[in-house]
Amino acid sequence: MTARVTFDQELEDLNDRLIKMGTTVENAIDESIAALKNKDIESARGIIANDRVVDELEKQIEYKCLTLLLRQQPVAKDLRKISTALKIITDMERIGDHAADIAELIIEITDGNVYEATKHILPMTEVVITMVHDSIWAFTKDELELAHEVIARDDIVDNLFADLKLELAEVIRSEKDTGKHALDYLMIAKYLERIADHAVNICEWVEFSQTGKHIVNK
Amino acid sequence: MSPTKIATENLNLFYGDNHALKDVSVKIKERQITSLIGPSGCGKSTFLKTLNRLVDLIADVKITGKVFLGADDIFHSQVDVTLLRSKIGMVFQSPNPFPMSIYDNIAYGPRIHGIKKRVQLDEIVESSLKGAAIWDEVKDRLKKPALSLSGGQQQRLCIARTLAVKPEVILMDEPTSALDPISTMKIEELMSELKRKHTVIIVTHSMQQAARISDFTAFFLNGVVVEYDTTENLFANPKDKRTEDYITGRFG
Numbered sequence: 089m090t091a092r093v094t095f096d097q098e099l100e101d102l103n104d105r106l107i108k109m110g111t112t113v114e115n116a117i118d119e120s121i122a123a124l125k126n127k128d129i130e131s132a133r134g135i136i137a138n139d140r141v142v143d144e145l146e147k148q149i150e151y152k153c154l155t156l157l158l159r160q161q162p163v164a165k166d167l168r169k170i171s172t173a174l175k176i177i178t179d180m181e182r183i184g185d186h187a188a189d190i191a192e193l194i195i196e197i198t199d200g201n202v203y204e205a206t207k208h209i210l211p212m213t214e215v216v217i218t219m220v221h222d223s224i225w226a227f228t229k230d231e232l233e234l235a236h237e238v239i240a241r242d243d244i245v246d247n248l249f250a251d252l253k254l255e256l257a258e259v260i261r262s263e264k265d266t267g268k269h270a271l272d273y274l275m276i277a278k279y280l281e282r283i284a285d286h287a288v289n290i291c292e293w294v295e296f297s298q299t300g301k302h303i304v305n306k
Numbered sequence: 307m308s309p310t311k312i313a314t315e316n317l318n319l320f321y322g323d324n325h326a327l328k329d330v331s332v333k334i335k336e337r338q339i340t341s342l343i344g345p346s347g348c349g350k351s352t353f354l355k356t357l358n359r360l361v362d363l364i365a366d367v368k369i370t371g372k373v374f375l376g377a378d379d380i381f382h383s384q385v386d387v388t389l390l391r392s393k394i395g396m397v398f399q400s401p402n403p404f405p406m407s408i409y410d411n412i413a414y415g416p417r418i419h420g421i422k423k424r425v426q427l428d429e430i431v432e433s434s435l436k437g438a439a440i441w442d443e444v445k446d447r448l449k450k451p452a453l454s455l456s457g458g459q460q461q462r463l464c465i466a467r468t469l470a471v472k473p474e475v476i477l478m479d480e481p482t483s484a485l486d487p488i489s490t491m492k493i494e495e496l497m498s499e500l501k502r503k504h505t506v507i508i509v510t511h512s513m514q515q516a517a518r519i520s521d522f523t524a525f526f527l528n529g530v531v532v533e534y535d536t537t538e539n540l541f542a543n544p545k546d547k548r549t550e551d552y553i554t555g556r557f558g
Contacts, residue, residue, distance in 0.1 A: 158517055
């Protein structure tokens with residue numbers, strides 16, 4: 089007889105909800121990147137509207153965590169798991185916000201030339217998407233090694249962002265008419281870079297959840 | 307929302323001059339766990355013992371008001387108290403198995419109620435022990451003395467003994483206060499199983515336990531029910547300052 093069957097089931101339910109929220113924000117980024125490539129304004133509007141779903145999931149998980157803290161009085165790894173869940177939903181919610189921010193900029197951008205002129209935005213989006221996916225996977229499956237890998241990938245994003253800035257500066261210099269759109273792209277790149285930072289935050293909480301040590305990277 | 311299983315209406319109880327319960331009117335929900343909390347002497351155990359008329363056994367007790375089990379007034383003159391106590395079973399603070407075998411402990415109640423056939427008794431013993439999550443631990447030694455079991459096992463045996471007479475309601479008076487934490491967890495886990503078929507009312511000194519296991523919680527103070535609400539509301543957002551002070555440990 090396992091002593092806390094009910095509690096274990098509750099923790100599993102919490103994990104399922106986190107996976108659902110993670111999948112939802114992941115889809116939001118995927119779709120916003122696709123909308124950027126395809127200049128799909130309708131899809132961009134859909135992403136903005138769907139951000140409400142992420143907010144709602146955050147509220148539900150927050151309530152679930154507070155109820156578990158109140159009713160189950162978790163200790164040790166259970167306490168760390170629930171308190172870190174409370175922290176990472178904030179990061180996931182921000183990731184969702186940034187996907188919507190990107191979608192808003194896509195609606196503004198009417199000139200496709202800038203996208204073609206920037207070689208680094210696509211690889212940047214690819215790395216960012218895997219970071220978000222893997223960070224949530226690492227948390228829900230307790231995979232510390234994967235969390236460390238995600239944290240290391242942040243350097244790739246930072247380097248791509250630096251290269252992209254140089255590229256966009258060149259666009260602004262050479263094509264005066266598209267200067268505003270180049271700035272929009274700079275914003276998109278900054279949001280992507282922030283999304284990667286939130287993925288790193290999630291991974292730092294994975295470390296805390298597993299080891300009790302919260303190490304903040306740079 | 308579950309229907310009401312037990313309802314008290316303006317229940318007052320006096321031990322001589324001591325007014326121990328004051329105008330208690332609560333509705334206990336069916337197939338839910340209700341915790342009664344409050345400081346020592348607040349009336350919570352008295353309230354529990356009133357529900358199956360165990361207080362009848364105490365001299366100089368006077369009761370006014372009503373207690374209904376379903377639609378039946380438990381103080382009605384026609385009520386068969388033995389039958390009432392089989393419908394409303396009780397588990398006490400210290401495990402109190404009878405000094406007889408594990409099997410006979412469980413078969414005791416059914417035998418009193420006229421069941422003699424071995425096959426039928428075997429079936430009741432097995433299902434009751436399974437219902438109390440102790441069958442696997444004792445099935446090979448049913449003839450051994452019940453007192454040879456550990457404290458936690460004895461308490462689950464007592465729960466099985468209660469289950470053997472098929473009660474509708476199970477009252478528990480601090481059922482884990484004499485047990486170690488692991489045995490306590492087992493009983494708590496068992497309680498969440500029990501509520502599938504039974505209404506459970508538990509007196510507990512541990513507010514953490516009330517928060518863990520119960521669906522509803524009543525806070526008693528000086529014989530009065532100060533607050534009665536869902537456990538979540540009562541512990542997360544109590545409405546009465548006295549409740550807040552008690553559960554946050556700022557009492558007195």
